[in-house]
Amino acid sequence: MFRKYRNFLRGISVNRIGQVGVTLTTTAFAGFLFFEFLRLIGVLDNAYIGLITYMLFPAMFVAGLALMPLAWYRYRKQRKKSTRELLIERFDGEDIREGFFGSRVFLVILVLTMVNVLFLAGAGFRTMKFMDEAKFCGTACHSVMGPEWTAYQQSPHSRVKCVECHVGQGVDAVVSAKLNGLRQMALAMLSDYERPIPTPVHQLRPSRETCERCHWPDKFYGNRMVTLTRYDMDRNSTARYTTLQLKIDTGHTAGRGGIHWHVASDNEVRYASVDDKREEILWVDWRQQDGTYKRFENTRLKSKVNEGDYTRIRTMDCVDCHNRVTHVYEDPETAVDDRITRGLVDRSLPFLKREMLAAISDDYPSDEAGLQGIRNHLFGFYRSLDAVQGARMSDQIENAVLVAQDIYKRNIHHHMRIDWNTYPNHLGHQHDGGCFRCHNPNMRDKEGNMIRNGCTLCHSILAYNEANRFQYLYEPDKKNPNYKMHLFLRDEFLNSEQGTLKTR
Numbered sequence: 001m002f003r004k005y006r007n008f009l010r011g012i013s014v015n016r017i018g019q020v021g022v023t024l025t026t027t028a029f030a031g032f033l034f035f036e037f038l039r040l041i042g043v044l045d046n047a048y049i050g051l052i053t054y055m056l057f058p059a060m061f062v063a064g065l066a067l068m069p070l071a072w073y074r075y076r077k078q079r080k081k082s083t084r085e086l087l088i089e090r091f092d093g094e095d096i097r098e099g100f101f102g103s104r105v106f107l108v109i110l111v112l113t114m115v116n117v118l119f120l121a122g123a124g125f126r127t128m129k130f131m132d133e134a135k136f137c138g139t140a141c142h143s144v145m146g147p148e149w150t151a152y153q154q155s156p157h158s159r160v161k162c163v164e165c166h167v168g169q170g171v172d173a174v175v176s177a178k179l180n181g182l183r184q185m186a187l188a189m190l191s192d193y194e195r196p197i198p199t200p201v202h203q204l205r206p207s208r209e210t211c212e213r214c215h216w217p218d219k220f221y222g223n224r225m226v227t228l229t230r231y232d233m234d235r236n237s238t239a240r241y242t243t244l245q246l247k248i249d250t251g252h253t254a255g256r257g258g259i260h261w262h263v264a265s266d267n268e269v270r271y272a273s274v275d276d277k278r279e280e281i282l283w284v285d286w287r288q289q290d291g292t293y294k295r296f297e298n299t300r301l302k303s304k305v306n307e308g309d310y311t312r313i314r315t316m317d318c319v320d321c322h323n324r325v326t327h328v329y330e331d332p333e334t335a336v337d338d339r340i341t342r343g344l345v346d347r348s349l350p351f352l353k354r355e356m357l358a359a360i361s362d363d364y365p366s367d368e369a370g371l372q373g374i375r376n377h378l379f380g381f382y383r384s385l386d387a388v389q390g391a392r393m394s395d396q397i398e399n400a401v402l403v404a405q406d407i408y409k410r411n412i413h414h415h416m417r418i419d420w421n422t423y424p425n426h427l428g429h430q431h432d433g434g435c436f437r438c439h440n441p442n443m444r445d446k447e448g449n450m451i452r453n454g455c456t457l458c459h460s461i462l463a464y465n466e467a468n469r470f471q472y473l474y475e476p477d478k479k480n481p482n483y484k485m486h487l488f489l490r491d492e493f494l495n496s497e498q499g500t501l502k503t504r
């Protein structure tokens with residue numbers, strides 16, 4: 001069999017082109033099998049080798065195949081003989097004698113063609129699968145996707161593949177995503193892309209096809225309690241607590257509306273924004289039971305913006321609030337507070353919060369300068385502070401340096417021009433963004449009613465920068481200037497109906 005194949009190869013390597021063709025196909029075939037084997041036994045999992053295995057080899061293979069008929073065609077032209085005469089010349093009589101199923105050469109070609117088709121189908125399938133892996137998306141174009149990959153690995157979705165959110169289901173989704181991907185890859189190679197990558201991402205599929213395969217609105221009921229711990233800038237980095245009871249109900253049951261009401265299966269909220277950034281909202285429509293829409297218009301913008309100035313009307317879905325669901329960049333203060341809360345740094349270092357924050361928020365010209373600057377800042381500060389007696393705390397200081405550098409590496413990416421707050425988070429209401437894009441007093445319907453925005457619409461407040469996590473549940477202190485507010489917040493929480501009916 002091997003001899004036959006060798007004869008055959010010799011037969012079709014009629015000239016340079018033929019030889020190149022044969023070499024290409026054979027190398028690609030063997031190389032693919034070799035790397036695929038290494039990957040299967042787990043020796044290899046590097047995305048660049050993946051690029052070679054799954055993109056370069058199949059491409060070489062096809063190119064090689066294409067060269068063979070071309071070679072034969074040129075050969076025939078040069079020799080000015082018919083195919084039959086040439087065949088007799090190249091192969092020995094045995095091989096081209098007409099048998100029952102055609103000549104041996106014909107049979108070898110048939111078998112090889114079948115092998116080729118099978119190989120290409122298999123390789124194609126593996127290529128598609130490989131391109132679906134988060135590691136490929138995250139590291140093949142390393143410098144471009146670096147920031148997203150870093151943030152992703154520390155997010156609640158670090159086990160969810162990129163394509164589950166970015167491509168979704170269905171042939172058309174996959175095809176358009178792959179074409180788009182090829183174009184992006186070409187642009188990445190030419191360094192022709194925007195830095196930072198602009199958001200919102202308009203190609204995202206509707207979340208019904210992505211998020212809702214794993215989470216679905218009818219499943220959101222009840223409340224979610226969050227305690228945010230902040231630290232003061234004082235010597236002890238004193239802790240302060242804010243506790244919110246978030247009302248995340250979908251609100252099917254009459255009168256118990258909550259945050260996921262916007263995406264309830266029988267509800268629709270749509271809006272138009274000034275530009276495609278989705279930051280400044282012109283009007284919001286809320287579908288009523290009879291199918292008409294109730295509109296709230298932004299009274300501040302109404303006179304300034306013409307109907308023609310906006311193009312897109314968007315139906316609200318998960319991503320309008322959860323835009324930072326997996327690529328979570330932090331702001332410097334939250335990041336430091338978070339690391340202290342998680343016990344990654346030793347809070348007994350004097351002024352730890354203040355100094356870490358100062359060290360990471362300085363304006364550094366490059367990633368390397370940042371890391372060095374953080375080290376210099378912290379060591380510089382603690383060396384000059386008498387209270388820390390020389391080497392005694394140096395382990396803790398060294399550790400604080402490493403943690404601060406980690407925060408910097410995760411959030412700052414000079415080559416992509418990503419800085420603190422490059423990508424605003426819409427989940428809360430920092431800087432009047434997020435929920436307050438709509439829930440603000442400027443949004444009025446025809447009768448002049450506004451979209452509700454009272455502080456307890458979305459959450460009960462059980463502590464707001466207090467020394468105690470549940471400050472407002474205690475008997476309020478009559479002498480406290482905020483006595484009335486504490487009383488109000490406590491009663492609001494205790495009487496809140498939301499989420500009290502948990503069904504199973």
Ligand code: HEC
Nearest residue numbers: 134137138148157160161162165197199200201323326327
């Ligand atoms: C849980 C769903 C989910 C997963 C998993 C996910 N993404 Fe995203 N990604 C999003 C959403 C939602 C946005 C849109 C943000 C917007 O429009 O404001 C986004 C935006 C992006 C952006 C635009 C820039 C930015 O930071 O917003 C890039 C690039 C990106 N994703 C790459 C990736 C890569 C690479 C992976 C895998 C390593 C990945 N994504 C995994 C949901 C996801």
Ligand code: HEC
Nearest residue numbers: 156157160164165207210211212213214215318319322325
């Ligand atoms: C393939 C399944 C899958 C898909 C698709 C998916 N998620 Fe998730 N999601 C998860 C898992 C698993 C968790 C982690 C659950 C946990 O930590 O308890 C999670 C957690 C979350 C959380 C809670 C995060 C937190 O801080 O605790 C939110 C919010 C969320 N997902 C929203 C989304 C949104 C929005 C999308 C679409 C852009 C999406 N998910 C797509 C599986 C998925």
Ligand code: HEC
Nearest residue numbers: 251257258259261271284286321427435438451452457458
């Ligand atoms: C695109 C506009 C828009 C955005 C952004 C938005 N909302 Fe709303 N929301 C509305 C409209 C419109 C209503 C209905 C009017 C009303 O209840 O006053 C509403 C109602 C609500 C309700 C009451 C639901 C009910 O059943 O009565 C809650 C709670 C709520 N929103 C929370 C939030 C939270 C939390 C955010 C941010 C994470 C947010 N909203 C962002 C438009 C928006």
Ligand code: HEC
Nearest residue numbers: 207211212215216217224246248259262263317318321427
């Ligand atoms: C109006 C804004 C808004 C929309 C729209 C929205 N969410 Fe949420 N979601 C929130 C808020 C706010 C929370 C609470 C966040 C927190 O815990 O910090 C939340 C919490 C969650 C959680 C965690 C729930 C838990 O029990 O801990 C999941 C999962 C989630 N959302 C998924 C989704 C999905 C999927 C969609 C689309 C079908 C969606 N959300 C649409 C605002 C929204």
Ligand code: HEC
Nearest residue numbers: 226228242427428429435439453454455456457458459464
């Ligand atoms: C439209 C819904 C909505 C309204 C109205 C609203 N909030 Fe919030 N608030 C949220 C959401 C969502 C978060 C984010 C929770 C999280 O980070 O998990 C939040 C977060 C907070 C936080 C913690 C922020 C931080 O990082 O320290 C405080 C404090 C707070 N709200 C107070 C208020 C006060 C005071 C009002 C009234 C002026 C108010 N909220 C009105 C939805 C709302």
